[in-house]
Amino acid sequence: MDQLTDPAAVAAALKATGYLPDEGLATAAFLALALHRPLFLEGEAGVGKTALAHALAEVTGRPLYRLQCYEGLEASSALYDWDFGRQLLHLRAAEAAGTATDTAELEAGLYDRRFLLARPLLQALEDSPAVLLIDEVDRADDEFEAFLLEVLSDFTISIPELGTVRAETPPLVLLTSNRTREVHDALKRRCLYHWLEHPDFDREVAILRRRLPEVTETLARQVASATARLRELDLLKPPGVAEAMDWASALHALGARELDPDTAARTLGAVLKYREDGERVRAAGLGVLFGAG
Known part of the structure; x- marks a missing residue:
């Protein structure tokens, strides 16, 4: 932790875990650590928001506690x-x-x-310092957002029967959102903010090679290129890095050393997760994956 003295050091530490951030994301992560401010991450599903929390827990040596948000989530399930x-x-x-x-x-x-059964928020305060991942906060209700705002303001929790629990060191908090709805400004103002884009071609190839060293360079480049073309189509769910990794893994499991129309057709289910998207790509012709058609 003492070695994470600037964004470059954070980027280098994250790369050592296999997570390859761009300069903006490394800077946001450094500031969250240095200022003890929650980091609010928005972006399409599969761009690496959740993976960043796991990587930061690894580089800081802190335990990770994850709160998965959903509609109807109540305070008792989080506290x-x-x-x-x-x-x-x-x-x-x-x-x-x-x-x-x-x-x-x-x-x-x-x-x-x-x-007492401690849930993620209480666990992160008691097991200090920790990394607290509040995943897909956009799926929770407005009332839960207001509750989170109160907890994140001073990192204390009052338990009527036992007293007040206060974190000795504020946890490193990452909130993620796939932007299924707008999160209230009051919560965003409490946080640093960063929008995660899909990686550019070279970085996506580097991610695939780093995370899947068994995949050939040629296959990694072809999967990254085809995935980027899929994102340009009008799909219900454009594939993220996670889907690109799934696709490369599926192709490797089939013994493929490069991507061709036949293997692409047989493995579309690894990268496209909606029937309508698969039909749209097949209707357009698999040539669109290779820059043709």
Whole structure:
């Protein structure tokens, strides 16, 4: 951590893990670390937002806690809950032992820390310093956004039965969004912001070669080129880096050393995840993947 003194050092450390950031992303990650500010990452699915959190956890040596957001997510699922099953067993054990005479003492014992189930937000505050990934925050409800804003303002959580938990060192927080809806300005203002683009051709080839060293240089370049052409089409879900990696892995598993129309046709399901997108590409002709048609 002490060696991450500037964006170049952060970029070099991330590259050592296999994550290849551009200059803008390395700078944003450095500032999030240096200023103890949450980093809000937006971009298409599959461009590396979630992978950045894993890479930063590795280079900083911090534990990673991930909160996957979804519609209807409640604070108890993100903060903590009480283990009612163990509490009930404790109560029955006290009754069986004949020690359940002092009601106040028994109730206090039921809300001991050992019966608390810590969820990602509480875990990240207690296990300090940590990396906290709040993934796909755009899928959560407005009420949960307001709750997050309160937690991220001072990194403290109040547990009525136990008191206040405060992080000794603020966690490195990364929030991701695929922009299925607009996140409120109040939450964005609390964060540093970075939009992740799809990588350019050379960087995508480098990513494929770094993450999949078994894939030939020729195949990596052809997959990167074909994936870039797919992104230019009017698809429901343009493929990201993750899909390009899936495609290259599928081709390698089939023994392919280069991409041709036949193997492309048989493996489109590795890179396109909607039936309509596959039909659109086949209707346009597989030649579009090779700069023809």
